[in-house]
Amino acid sequence: MIEKLRGEKGASSVMVVLLLVALLVFGVAALTTALSSARLGQKVSEWNTAYYAAEAQANERLAEIDKAVNEARLSAYGFETALESGLGSLGFKTCVEKKDGRLLIGYEAKSGGIAIDVVLSASATDGLKILQWKERQ
Numbered sequence: 001m002i003e004k005l006r007g008e009k010g011a012s013s014v015m016v017v018l019l020l021v022a023l024l025v026f027g028v029a030a031l032t033t034a035l036s037s038a039r040l041g042q043k044v045s046e047w048n049t050a051y052y053a054a055e056a057q058a059n060e061r062l063a064e065i066d067k068a069v070n071e072a073r074l075s076a077y078g079f080e081t082a083l084e085s086g087l088g089s090l091g092f093k094t095c096v097e098k099k100d101g102r103l104l105i106g107y108e109a110k111s112g113g114i115a116i117d118v119v120l121s122a123s124a125t126d127g128l129k130i131l132q133w134k135e136r137q
Contacts, residue, residue, distance in 0.1 A: 050112030051135065058109035058116040058133070064090055065105060065120060069128045079124035104131070113137060 068086030075082035083103060087094045095106040105120040119132035 046112070047114070050114040053111035054109045054114045054116045054135075057111060058107075058118055061090075061092055061107055061109060062118065062120075062130075065094070065107070065122075066128050069122050072122075073124050073127065083122060 065087065068090065069083060072079050072083035072086055077085075080098075080103060084096060087096060087105065092107060097104045097106075101123070103122045105122055107118055109116045109118070115136050117132065117134045117136065118130065121129045121131050
C-alpha cells in the first residue's frame with residue numbers, strides 16, 4: 001500500500017491545476033489594471049474638457065475686457081469712468097480696484113469644477129496687461 005502512495009500518478013493533474021490557478025490570478029490582475037487605466041483615462045478626458053472650456057471662456061472675457069479698455073482709452077469722459085461703465089455693461093461679474101494709478105480688474109471663468117482666476121492691470125497709457133492667470137479646482 002505504501003508503494004501505491006509513492007507513485008507519481010496524478011502529479012501531472014496537480015501541476016495542471018496549479019498552472020491554471022496561476023493563469024487565472026494573472027488574468028484577473030491584468031483585467032483589474034486595464035479597468036483602472038480606463039477609469040483614469042476617462043477622468044483625465046473629463047478634466048481636460050472642463051479645463052479647455054474654462055480657458056476658452058476666460059479668453060472670451062479677456063477679449064471683451066480688452067475691447068472695453070480700448071474704448072475707454074479713446075473716450076472723452078475719462079479713462080476710469082468710461083472703463084467702469086464699459087465693464088458694468090459686460091455680461092459677467094468683474095472686480096475693479098484702483099492701485100498705484102492703475103486699475104486692477106479681476107474675473108473668474110468656470111466650467112465643470114475647474115475655475116480660472118484672472119487679474120488684469122489697465123491704464124490709459126499702457127492698455128491691458130495680464131498679471132495673473134491661475135487655474136483652481
